Amino acid sequence: MISEARMRIAGLVSTADAIIESQELQSPGEWAMTAFSRYRVLELLGVEPVPPYIGIVDLSPAALIEEATRVAEQLAPSGEHLAWHASLVEALRCALVDVRMVSGACDL
Numbered sequence: 449m450i451s452e453a454r455m456r457i458a459g460l461v462s463t464a465d466a467i468i469e470s471q472e473l474q475s476p477g478e479w480a481m482t483a484f485s486r487y488r489v490l491e492l493l494g495v496e497p498v499p500p501y502i503g504i505v506d507l508s509p510a511a512l513i514e515e516a517t518r519v520a521e522q523l524a525p526s527g528e529h530l531a532w533h534a535s536l537v538e539a540l541r542c543a544l545v546d547v548r549m550v551s552g553a554c555d556l
Contacts, residue, residue: 488543
């Protein structure tokens with residue numbers, strides 16, 4: 449169960465990261481403050497950053513991270529995974545706040 453959910457979370461977060469990286473290429477510096485929280489999530493999941501998407505993407509990075517957070521919050525980890533689970537949920541929440549904040553500022 450955890451590995452299946454973990455793969456889903458990793459896919460959502462990787463997609464969001466690739467979208468943000470492509471937006472960063474278009475407007476250097478705007479998304480820099482989200483880098484630490486996004487990297488922390490990828491690190492906890494054991495996922496390498498993926499290259500930026502090229503082209504138009506209609507997906508919202510915040511919506512993807514929000515979905516990943518919901519999936520993570522629904523996990524019921526065993527005792528040996530409790531600390532990892534708590535760290536992952538916290539990292540996802542931080543990344544979501546950062547992405548929403550920058551996304552809102554970019555829309556102004």
